Amino acid sequence: MNAVNRWVEPDWAKRYLSERDGIPHRMEGFAVMMEVLPPSPRRVLDLGTGDGYTLGLLRGVYPGVEGVGLDFSAEMLGRARERFEGEDGVEIVEHNLDDDLPARLGRFDVVVSSFAIHHCVHERKRSLYAEVFGLLEPGGTFANLEHVDSATPELHREFLTAINYTPEQDDPSNKLLDVETQLEWLRAIGFENVDCHWKWRELALLCGVKPR
Numbered sequence: 096m097n098a099v100n101r102w103v104e105p106d107w108a109k110r111y112l113s114e115r116d117g118i119p120h121r122m123e124g125f126a127v128m129m130e131v132l133p134p135s136p137r138r139v140l141d142l143g144t145g146d147g148y149t150l151g152l153l154r155g156v157y158p159g160v161e162g163v164g165l166d167f168s169a170e171m172l173g174r175a176r177e178r179f180e181g182e183d184g185v186e187i188v189e190h191n192l193d194d195d196l197p198a199r200l201g202r203f204d205v206v207v208s209s210f211a212i213h214h215c216v217h218e219r220k221r222s223l224y225a226e227v228f229g230l231l232e233p234g235g236t237f238a239n240l241e242h243v244d245s246a247t248p249e250l251h252r253e254f255l256t257a258i259n260y261t262p263e264q265d266d267p268s269n270k271l272l273d274v275e276t277q278l279e280w281l282r283a284i285g286f287e288n289v290d291c292h293w294k295w296r297e298l299a300l301l302c303g304v305k306p307r
């Protein structure tokens with residue numbers, strides 16, 4: 096499978112950040128993510144945190160929640176550190192999601208990710224989901240707002256048109272996978288109440304809860 100990942104390039108990160116607000120329906124996905132999370136988490140983890148956007152949302156909804164954000168892009172890590180400068184309770188960690196999650200992270204009540212895990216190859220997506228299960232406290236929630244595959248090439252082209260991209264602008268780092276396979280994996284790993292709670296074309300919110 097395609098091993099390209101352009102997200103280490105500073106300009107790739109900058110391009111995304113300049114276009115992010117224009118991605119249609121994106122905020123609907125975040126609104127549903129906030130809705131399905133448990134009422135008062137103590138610790139949250141954000142995989143592929145970028146500039147800390149999702150972690151920032153969580154800290155807004157749960158003031159004082161302890162947060163850890165992981166990413167491997169120096170550009171993004173710098174911006175995330177700037178976002179949380181002077182705040183207690185946030186740690187931004189350099190980590191390549193292709194590698195096992197750092198052992199020292201501890202346990203979390205919530206693990207989130209937004210538009211990041213599809214840059215890992217499928218085999219790694221699955222093993223990462225299993226690692227997330229291991230990091231969650233019993234009753235903890237995993238919420239992955241993700242870029243997923245279309246059912247057909249034609250629908251993929253329509254998605255690109257809907258986000259104002261030409262096929263040439265498509266991200267070669269993407270390793271898109273369908274929703275059903277990912278939900279099946281989450282169930283097989285042991286998550287319960289697994290579902291896709293929101294979807295618009297190739298954007299989907301995949302969630303599961305670790306049994307108590």
Ligand SMILES: C[S@@+](CC[C@H](N)C(=O)[O-])C[C@H]1O[C@@H](n2cnc3c(N)ncnc32)[C@H](O)[C@@H]1O
Binds near residue numbers: 102149166171214
């Ligand atoms: C589309 S951006 C999303 C950033 C942020 N979560 C958001 O919603 O704005 C994808 C993020 O995943 C990160 N990423 C991609 N591949 C990664 C990897 N192998 N390890 C760590 N981070 C990765 C990129 O650096 C980037 O910050």
